[in-house]
Amino acid sequence: MAGFKAPDFNDRAQAAREAKQKALELLKNRPAPDPAQVAARAAARAAKEAAEEEKRAAHRAAIEAKKAAKEEARRQAEAEAAAAEQAAAEAAAKRAVSLPTAAELKAARDARYAARKARQRK
Numbered sequence: 001m002a003g004f005k006a007p008d009f010n011d012r013a014q015a016a017r018e019a020k021q022k023a024l025e026l027l028k029n030r031p032a033p034d035p036a037q038v039a040a041r042a043a044a045r046a047a048k049e050a051a052e053e054e055k056r057a058a059h060r061a062a063i064e065a066k067k068a069a070k071e072e073a074r075r076q077a078e079a080e081a082a083a084a085e086q087a088a089a090e091a092a093a094k095r096a097v098s099l100p101t102a103a104e105l106k107a108a109r110d111a112r113y114a115a116r117k118a119r120q121r122k
Contacts, residue, residue, distance in 0.1 A: 100108070
């Protein structure tokens with residue numbers, strides 16, 4: 001029985017050339033794609049792209065609607081805050097007008113004191 005002979009560089013290069021040639025032959029002998037299948041794939045791809053674009057457009061519209069709702073809520077909150085601030089300012093002004101000053105309070109207290117003393121003298 002003969003021993004194993006390891007392939008040298010030339011043997012490996014020849015095997016690679018033969019494999020490459022065989023692959024090229026298989027590629028050349030492959031049947032051409034069916035035009036009907038090619039058209040069907042192209043139509044399916046176009047339909048898929050159209051559906052994806054429609055989905056993206058709907059998503060963009062939803063985002064815009066959410067932004068518009070958020071902006072409207074912000075405007076409404078600002079309007080409510082301004083109204084509350086104005087009401088607080090009006091209430092403060094009303095309280096300032098209705099509350100007597102320190103001098104008025106002192107005058108009223110002095111008048112009560114004088115009236116009490118006058119009643120005691122009688």
